[in-house]
Amino acid sequence: MSAQATNAHEVVLAGGATLRFVTPNSAAEAHPDKLPRFEVAGLPGARITVRRGFLDDAGVTLHVACVEAPSDRWAPGIEDVVLGVASGVAHRAMSERMALEPLEVGSIVSLDQHFEQKLSSRGAREGSPVKLLGKHVLGFEGPRSDVVLCTVMCDEPREHAGCADVVARANLAGLVPAPPPSLLVRTVLFAAEKPWDAGALAGVLGLLLVGLVLAKRPRPKP
Numbered sequence: 001m002s003a004q005a006t007n008a009h010e011v012v013l014a015g016g017a018t019l020r021f022v023t024p025n026s027a028a029e030a031h032p033d034k035l036p037r038f039e040v041a042g043l044p045g046a047r048i049t050v051r052r053g054f055l056d057d058a059g060v061t062l063h064v065a066c067v068e069a070p071s072d073r074w075a076p077g078i079e080d081v082v083l084g085v086a087s088g089v090a091h092r093a094m095s096e097r098m099a100l101e102p103l104e105v106g107s108i109v110s111l112d113q114h115f116e117q118k119l120s121s122r123g124a125r126e127g128s129p130v131k132l133l134g135k136h137v138l139g140f141e142g143p144r145s146d147v148v149l150c151t152v153m154c155d156e157p158r159e160h161a162g163c164a165d166v167v168a169r170a171n172l173a174g175l176v177p178a179p180p181p182s183l184l185v186r187t188v189l190f191a192a193e194k195p196w197d198a199g200a201l202a203g204v205l206g207l208l209l210v211g212l213v214l215a216k217r218p219r220p221k222p
Contacts, residue, residue: 006166014049015068017141017148021170024162027056036063036093045070050150059130060162063094064170066150071140074147075181079108079115082149083136087119090134090151098125098155100132113175114139118167123155130155133163137172145179148172 006022013019030053040046050066083105091103100123109116119134134153141148152170154163 006169011050011066013066013068013141013148014047015141015146015148017139017175018173019050019064019066019150019170020173021062021064021152022166023054023062024056024058024060024166026058027054027060027062029054036096038065038089038093040067040069043067043069058156058160058162059128060154060156060160060166061125062163062166063153064150065093066148068141069147069149071145071147071179074145074179076178079138082138082147083108083115083117086136086138086149086151087117090119090136090153091121094132094153094155098123098130103134113177114172119153122158125155129158131158131163133167135167135170137170139172139175140178141175145176148175 005025007025007027009019009021009023011019032051035051035053038048040048046067046069048065049068050064052064054062087103087105091100094100101121104120106118106120115136115138117136117138119132119136121132123130123132132153132155134151137150137152139148140146150170150172152167154166156163
C-alpha cells in the first residue's frame with residue numbers, strides 16, 4: 001500500500017507523547033461498541049487512553065490501543081514482562097472477532113527512547129482466511145517519565161498486502177528517556193543479586209527508620 005492510499009492520524013496522549021498512525025483512504029472508524037475489549041484494572045494507576053478501530057472496503061481492519069501508567073515500578077529488563085503481558089491481552093482481544101492462531105512474536109528491539117516488538121498470526125474471520133500483523137511500541141513520556149504502551153493490530157484477507165505498511169508507519173513521538181529505577185525497585189534487584197548483603201542493608205535501614213521515629217516523637221515536658 002503506498003503512502004498516497006492512506007490517511008494520517010495523530011493523537012496527543014494525556015502524558016504528552018503523540019501517537020501517529022495511518023489508515024487506508026476508504027477506512028471508516030468503527031463504533032466503540034464494536035471494538036475488542038480489554039481491561040487494565042489490575043495494573044495500579046494504568047489507564048486506557050486510546051482505543052480505536054477502522055475497517056476499509058477491501059476488508060482491512062486496523063485496531064489501535066494505548067495504555068499509560070506510572071513508572072515507579074519500572075526497571076531495566078522489565079520490558080520483556082510488559083510486552084509479554086501485552087501480547088496475551090492483544091491475542092485475547094482479537095480472538096473476540098476471529099478464530100486466531102497463537103501470536104508469533106519477534107525480538108524486542110531497543111530504539112531511540114523506546115522499544116518495539118512485531119507480532120504476526122493467521123486466522124479466519126467470518127469463515128474467510130486472514131493474516132494479522134501488529135506491533136507494540138513501549139516508551140516513556142512527560143516530566144515523570146510515565147510508561148506509555150501502544151499496540152497496533154491489522155488484519156486483512158491473506159491475498160492482500162496492505163497491513164505491512166500500515167503497521168510499519170505507526171510510531172510514538174515526543175518520548176523521553178527511561179526513568180531510573182525507584183528505591184524500592186533498586187532494593188528488590190539488589191536483594192535478588194546479593195541476598196546476604198540485602199539482609200544486612202534491610203537491617204541498617206530498619207535501624208535508621210527506628211532512629212528517625214524516636215527523634216521525631218514528642219519529648220515529655222520536665
